[in-house]
Amino acid sequence: MRYTGPSCRQCRREGTKLFLKGTRCLTEKCAVERRGYAPGQHGQSGGGRRSKVSEYAKQLREKQKVKRIYGLTERQFRNTFDRISREQGVKGTNLLVALESRLDNLVFRMGFAASRKAARQLVRHGHVEVGGRKVDVPSYHVRPGQEIRMAAASRELIVVKMAQEFAARGHTLAWLQVDAEKVVGRMTERPTRDAIPLNAQEQLIVELYSK
Numbered sequence: 047m048r049y050t051g052p053s054c055r056q057c058r059r060e061g062t063k064l065f066l067k068g069t070r071c072l073t074e075k076c077a078v079e080r081r082g083y084a085p086g087q088h089g090q091s092g093g094g095r096r097s098k099v100s101e102y103a104k105q106l107r108e109k110q111k112v113k114r115i116y117g118l119t120e121r122q123f124r125n126t127f128d129r130i131s132r133e134q135g136v137k138g139t140n141l142l143v144a145l146e147s148r149l150d151n152l153v154f155r156m157g158f159a160a161s162r163k164a165a166r167q168l169v170r171h172g173h174v175e176v177g178g179r180k181v182d183v184p185s186y187h188v189r190p191g192q193e194i195r196m197a198a199a200s201r202e203l204i205v206v207k208m209a210q211e212f213a214a215r216g217h218t219l220a221w222l223q224v225d226a227e228k229v230v231g232r233m234t235e236r237p238t239r240d241a242i243p244l245n246a247q248e249q250l251i252v253e254l255y256s257k
Contacts, residue, residue, distance in 0.1 A: 062245070064115045066161060105254035112246050116145045117162045122185065127255050138248030139239045146242055147233070149176065149194070150184035156224045156231040157213025158196055158206055173200035188233055195230035219243070 113123045130140040145151060150165040153174055159165035166184040168174055174181060175195050176188065188194065196206060210226055218224050221241055224231035 062111070064111065066114070066117075066163065102254070105250040108247050108250040109254055112142075112145070112244075112248070112251060115162075115244070115246075116148070116151060117166065118145075124255070127251070131255075136239075137252045141251065142239065142242050142244060142246070142248055143237060144187070146237060147188050148184065149174065149181060149186040149188055152188055152194055152222075152231070152233060155219060155222060156194065157210050157216075157218075157226065158229060158231075160205070160209040160212060164205060164209070168196075168200070168206070173197050173203070173206075190233050190235050193230060193232045195228070201229045 109123070113120070116123075118126070126144050127137075127141055130144050131137060133140050146155070150162055150169050153159050153165035153168060154162045158174075159168055169184045169186075170182055172180050172182050173196055175197055176186065177192050180197065196203075200206065206229065210229070214226065219237070219241065221233060221235050221237040222231055223234050
C-alpha cells in the first residue's frame with residue numbers, strides 16, 4: 047500500500063530531507079528545518095531508544111529512506127530488487143540505476159515536475175510521451191536513447207512551467223539531455239553510481255534483502 051499521509055512526516059522519520067514536496071523542501075517551511083526530530087510522542091526526546099541501533103535497524107531505515115524517496119510501495123521496491131538481482135554487476139548500483147530509469151523519476155530529473163509525486167500524476171494523466179507514444183505507467187523502464195517529452199497540449203501546464211523555472215536554477219545531470227524549450231529530453235547513457243545524486247548506502251539494502 048502506498049503511503050498517503052503527510053510527506054514531511056516521512057522526512058522527519060528518516061531524519062533527513064527526502065525532497066518529496068519540490069521547492070518547499072528548500073525553504074524555511076521545510077518540516078525537517080523547523081522540527082528536526084522524529085514524529086510521535088517520543089520523537090523530540092528520543093525516548094532513549096536511539097543510543098544503540100542494530101545492524102538490522104540500520105538496513106531497514108536505509109531501505110525505507112530510499113523507498114520513500116522514489117515513492118514506491120513495499121511490493122514495488124522488492125520486485126525491483128528481485129529483478130535486478132538476476133543482472134550482472136553490483137546489486138546496489140543496479141538497484142539505483144533501475145530506480146533512476148523509471149519514467150516518473152526521469153520526468154522529475156528533467157525538470158518537468160517539481161517532485162516525483164507530481165511526475166507520477168503527470169504520467170498517469172497521460173501528459174507524457176516516450177518515443178512518440180503516450181505512456182501512462184510511472185514505473186515504465188526507460189532505456190538509454192529513448193525520447194521523453196511532454197505531450198503538445200500539456201507543455202503549457204502551470205505545474206510544468208513552474209517546475210521548469212525552478213529547474214533552470216540548477217544543472218542537468220551529465221547522463222541526461224534536456225531541451226527545456228521543447229520540453230523534451232532523453233537519458234543518453236546508463237548512469238554510473240557516482241553520477242546519481244543520492245545520499246544512500248545501497249549496500250545496506252542489499253544486505254537486508256540477502257538475509
